[in-house]
Amino acid sequence: MTKKLVRDQFGANAAAYATSSVHAKGTSLSRLVALTQPQAGWRVLDVATGAGHTALAFAPRVAEVVATDITPQMLRETAVLAHSRHITNLKTELADAENLPFASETFDLVTCRIAPHHFPGVPCFVAEAARVLRPGGLLAVADNVAPAGAAGAYVNAFEKLRDPGHGRCLTVPEWTAAYEAAGLTVTHTETLWKTMDFDPWARRLTDDAALVEQVRAMLLAASGEARAFLQPENGEKLTFRLQEGVFIGRKEG
């Protein structure tokens, strides 16, 4: 049910993601490239590629990129962007992040950016990524993270109100535990704050003005640790912040 919801929602809003600056140009994208140092001979898998921004950033640097998503409309956006940039080494297919349709030990690098908070089972995804990595290969994830405890619950509820397809943002320790449980050695962890403009963020997924107002009210009502995390600022325009975690892990062997 949740996957269908995610698929329907992204299907309807695919073009908005193709042009979203957070998704196209976020700092975490350049960090993923810098931290993984992609090599010319690599075969890369980008899971839940969305409009393909991460896959497209890696494609010119490696031999081959396979980009997967569960939403056909998003993959069409990816293909359009690839064509417009003359990228020919990118292939797309519909696949589920928790059931990757690839032979084991196939990829040098698996990437996944700003997507796992939609997945019902992040540990399943991490285990599947580890399976398809060749020994020595890297898993590189960037995703929104939440603080622990009640503040984390508030931040997740706030995101879920705006986006019913939002599953849950994990905490940093939950991410590193998932890597270790899948047999990956965490080689690098960092967190990045990103300032969000409330209005375009809230309206990317809905034109329901009443819902946008509810989400706004929830942001402004945040207190304690949740407020310290989100830091809503109501100046000329309403802004707040979210935190992204970047996690790099290596499959030993």
Add this chain to the structure above:
Amino acid sequence: MSEQMTDMPISPELLKILRCPVAVQSDEYGDDPGRLELVKGYWLVCADSGLKYPIRDGIPVMLIEEGEKWKDTPVDELPVPPPSD
């Protein structure tokens, strides 16, 4: 790129690494489970699991729910091209 390759609905490189997401998890089918055969130009058929995955608009649909939908359809009755979702 040869004529033959441009006619392929799926690149040979991708076919080489793609597996049925169900059978690939099993240890019943030998060392390399879940291999797929391209059938009728539009279908990827897994002999191990019996699941059959359509290629729509050039994109392989490798979702388990989709593969299961066609499991009981004999290969020679698979529609060409596959119906849209």
